[in-house]
Amino acid sequence: MWEALRAFFAPPITGDPEEVTTKLIWLVRLRWVAIAAQVFSILPALQFQLLEPSLIPVFIGVILALAGWNGFTWLSLKRGWKPTPAPILVQLCADIAALSTLLILSGGAWNPLVPILFVHSVLGAILLPWTRGLLFFGLLLLCVIGIQLYAQIPPGLEGLQVPELILFPAQFLVALTFWILTAWLSSTLTAFRSHLFDARERKTRIDRLRAVGALAAGLSHEFATPLNTAQLKLARLARSNNLADNEDLNTAREELDRCAEVLHHMAGSQLQPDRLSLEISELNRLVGRVCHSIENENPEVPIRVRVEGRPPYRVLIPSVAFSQGLINLIDNAIQSSHGQAPVDVVVSGDLTHVNLTVSDRGEGWPTMVKNHLGEPFVTTKSDGVGLGLYYVHSLSEAIGAELHLEDRESGGACARISLPRAITLEKSLNGAEGSRSRTEN
Incomplete structure (x- = not known):
């Protein structure tokens, strides 16, 4: 029973912040509870003279209209209706219109249950994006004004009203505070959820890459011994039978050497799993060090490094593995230019991303390489x-x-x-370190 209740009131938290159906189901469930509460409030309202008997038919009619609207929405969802974000705003507007009408019939802004109207400022901040949430908050304020201007004051509240000049500013501040705090919390939780989702995706990718690296290292180790044996046997056969100039034998040796080179690349440091530890690095400095190292080994090929924008550009990367990737790109550029033209390496960025560009003056990318990007041995x-x-x-x-x-x-x-910039993560880490140092002091 308790599990069923918890599932009934579970908030619309999903991996996709734009999951409209989940939000709408949650809103429909809450509305059923509100409708039931309004029905059970009729007798106490009559007993304490908060609702005039002559207004009961109108009061019940509004409740029935809201129940019909909720039932129609519920049946539509049951039949597989896939709503867009707009119906969430329509549903919330229907709620505050019905609730405002009920409050007008039972004391308006002076009804003790008027805080229920302010709860919708919380719902709007949770369920609506920023622009629609702001529009909904404006409509909510109009409802607050309406329940003061058109309120039917029942006998139980006569002479107990707070002056409007005091009541409206107070209610406005309450609604505004609820909306701002909830909107801030909702946006913060959405950002955290997005970061968590990205972190999980990144971890999955890294795990896959590590698995590929471990597999490649294992295959290289298993093939290395028989391959070396075959190379030694061919070399011995060529020496013992004076076959150094034999074309078939030389072709076989060349192909074996090619296989050895492939295995060497597969087992190299670029695919070692222990080189994939992530750390925040300044990409502009890392690129500068790698390019300087390559220039020392290839002084005949100038590498022109340029940093554009406003560094430092901090990114979350495995520094050693990323350096090897940059070396691969620069080697490709040097080979494409036949060592006769400079290679341009540019680091640039904006508020959210950092771009590393390696350019050459060769013949451009072959169509086959473009079409098969991400496939090995191309x-x-x-x-x-x-x-x-x-x-x-x-x-x-x-x-x-x-x-x-x-x-x-x-x-x-x-x-x-193109890499995501590590500004947000760095601020979070700095904040955590600051809090820890204050705690230690």
């Missing part, structure tokens, strides 16, 4: 493996980023990684 290079770009794409998905392949208008290829 390459148009005769000596390529097809794992470098696949790794960058997999890592981007794992950390909630996006990889885009574009062609430059002036010629060449452009790879852009």
Whole structure:
């Protein structure tokens, strides 16, 4: 029984903040409770002279109209109606219109049950987006004014009214306070829920990437021994039989060397699971260090690094794994330019995202690479493996980023990684550290 009651009153908290059907079901259930409360209030209202007997037919008629409206909504939902966000506002407006009419018939703003009207400011802040919530709050204030102007004062309240100049500002402040606090709490909870959902998605991606890394490392280890044995046997066969110039034997050795290179890439540091620990890093500094290191190894190819906008650009990334991904992109750019043109690396950003762009002056992205982005072993290079770009794409998905392949208008290829900026997370961490330090002091 208690479980059924808890399920009946469970708030509309779902993984999707735009789940209109869940919100509407919850509102219909609350309305049934309110309708029942209004029915049971008739006898006490008559006993304490808060409702004149001549107004009972109108009072009951309003309750029946609201019950009919609620029943129609309930049946529509049962039949599979998929409402849009707009009906939530319509439903709440019907509630405050019916409740205001009942209050007007039983003392208006001086009715002891008038705080029930203010509860709808809470419901509006919870169930409606900001713009519709503000519109609903304005309509609620009109209802508050209406129950003062058109109130039917019953005998039980005669001579007990608070002056309107005092009552209306007080009720206005109560409704406004309820709405502001609830709207703030609702937006905060929605943001937290969104962050939690993103964190879970990121964790799922990282777990998948780690599984791929563990699988690749295991396969590389299992194939390494027989592959090395085959290479040694072929080399010994060539020496013992003077077959160093044999074309078939050389082809077999080249293919074995290619297999060894593929296994080396699969088992390399870029796919090791222990390199995927997330930390907040300044991307502009990390990119600068990686590019400086590559320039030291390839001094003949200039790498031009440019930071646009207003750094620092802080992002939540696995620094070692991300550095390897950047190295892969720059290596691709150097190969595409044949080592004869500079490679441009640009870090830019806005309030929510940071972009890392690596551009070359080669022939642009091959159509096959674009169409098969995210698939391993896709390459148009005769000596390529097809794992470098696949790794960058997999890592981007794992950390909630996006990889885009574009062609430059002036010629060449452009790879852009768009990452979510870690401003919100950093502020939360700083706030937590500040609170902890104040507690320790």
